[in-house]
Amino acid sequence: MISSDSVTRMYTPLDEESIRRVPKVLLHDHLDGGVRPETVAELAAEGGYADLPAADPGELAAWFRTAADSGSLERYLETFAHTVGVMQTRSSLARVAAECALDLAGDGVVYAEVRFAPELHVEQGLELTEVIDAVLAGFADGTAQAAALVSAENARRPIRIGVLLTAMRHAARSREIAELAIAYRDRGVVGFDIAGAEAGFPPTRHLDAFEYMRRDNGHFTIHAGEAFGLPSIWEALQWCGADRLGHGVRIVDDITVDDSGTATLGRLAAYVRDVRVPLEMCPSSNVQTGAAASIAEHPIGLLRRLGFRVTVNTDNRLMSDCSMTSEMLSLVEAFGYGWADLRWLTINAMKSAFIPFDERLALINDVIKPAYADMLG
Numbered sequence: 001m002i003s004s005d006s007v008t009r010m011y012t013p014l015d016e017e018s019i020r021r022v023p024k025v026l027l028h029d030h031l032d033g034g035v036r037p038e039t040v041a042e043l044a045a046e047g048g049y050a051d052l053p054a055a056d057p058g059e060l061a062a063w064f065r066t067a068a069d070s071g072s073l074e075r076y077l078e079t080f081a082h083t084v085g086v087m088q089t090r091s092s093l094a095r096v097a098a099e100c101a102l103d104l105a106g107d108g109v110v111y112a113e114v115r116f117a118p119e120l121h122v123e124q125g126l127e128l129t130e131v132i133d134a135v136l137a138g139f140a141d142g143t144a145q146a147a148a149l150v151s152a153e154n155a156r157r158p159i160r161i162g163v164l165l166t167a168m169r170h171a172a173r174s175r176e177i178a179e180l181a182i183a184y185r186d187r188g189v190v191g192f193d194i195a196g197a198e199a200g201f202p203p204t205r206h207l208d209a210f211e212y213m214r215r216d217n218g219h220f221t222i223h224a225g226e227a228f229g230l231p232s233i234w235e236a237l238q239w240c241g242a243d244r245l246g247h248g249v250r251i252v253d254d255i256t257v258d259d260s261g262t263a264t265l266g267r268l269a270a271y272v273r274d275v276r277v278p279l280e281m282c283p284s285s286n287v288q289t290g291a292a293a294s295i296a297e298h299p300i301g302l303l304r305r306l307g308f309r310v311t312v313n314t315d316n317r318l319m320s321d322c323s324m325t326s327e328m329l330s331l332v333e334a335f336g337y338g339w340a341d342l343r344w345l346t347i348n349a350m351k352s353a354f355i356p357f358d359e360r361l362a363l364i365n366d367v368i369k370p371a372y373a374d375m376l377g
């Protein structure tokens, strides 16, 4: 379904190809959730990883998509054993990062924050710093390759990537990872995050890591309000001081909508909207883990209507078989969004990035606004 004003003649029609051509901003994407299926198969063969559920890349892609479609965050996360399993050497990490940069650039993403957990990649003896160095080198290589493909004719643009270091919330290395995020802040790392099973592992378990980040003027986001509700969001913001929320979908539990469509916000939801806390929403992933029943019923519709600082993200492109283009297209189809909505979502994301203010502003004014103005006619 497309709203009537988005099919007015002066607008460029909203379809997959036109959405791919506009600049997009991605704040929530996991390196180990976006590996190409062919690469998973090749790295497994090269490295002697024998546990893959299929050897053929097509079958493998289908397996990830189906296995991740579980309705449970815990079972969704089990699929990562196979991507992490083949990302245990410098060369495999660099290759996956380079391909990530190329794939995102090909999808029209101009700025992305990609996250990974260094502690998951030390099974074959790499040091944490070697893991980070390999990923940063891969991103440098991939962004350089993407820049070489830019030409006036092909509507491609350069991509910039900022790295977020993630600590696993069930583990006990978060302070160490936070220290590395600060140590690498001038070498491409722009922030810190915690991820993994949410229920039973509240953000306050990692309070010392977040306090360390704050004392060092660092930025961080926290996965919260995905598989667990308001207490997790409240702790992430009011105890830990998160700059953004990973997902945050359950904030709708603090909003009531009456029969006339009038919404009433509880104190936490009001706080989130008032101080413009960015919500890193990942529609397809949220449907797969059961955080939302369908795209059409995803809280992003209500939250966008109420003016929350909503952003759209991929989360795990392999497990959800998605891209920024496909996520935006699904919102166009579900909610009738037009170019003005997609511009609003994109600018929200750029405003909420962890790179310096002047650099965010330059991307908004020099890259994003002119391209969407062209689409709006």
Ligand SMILES: [Zn+2]
Residues within 6 Å of the ligand: 028, 030, 195, 223, 246, 315
């Ligand atoms: Zn995530």
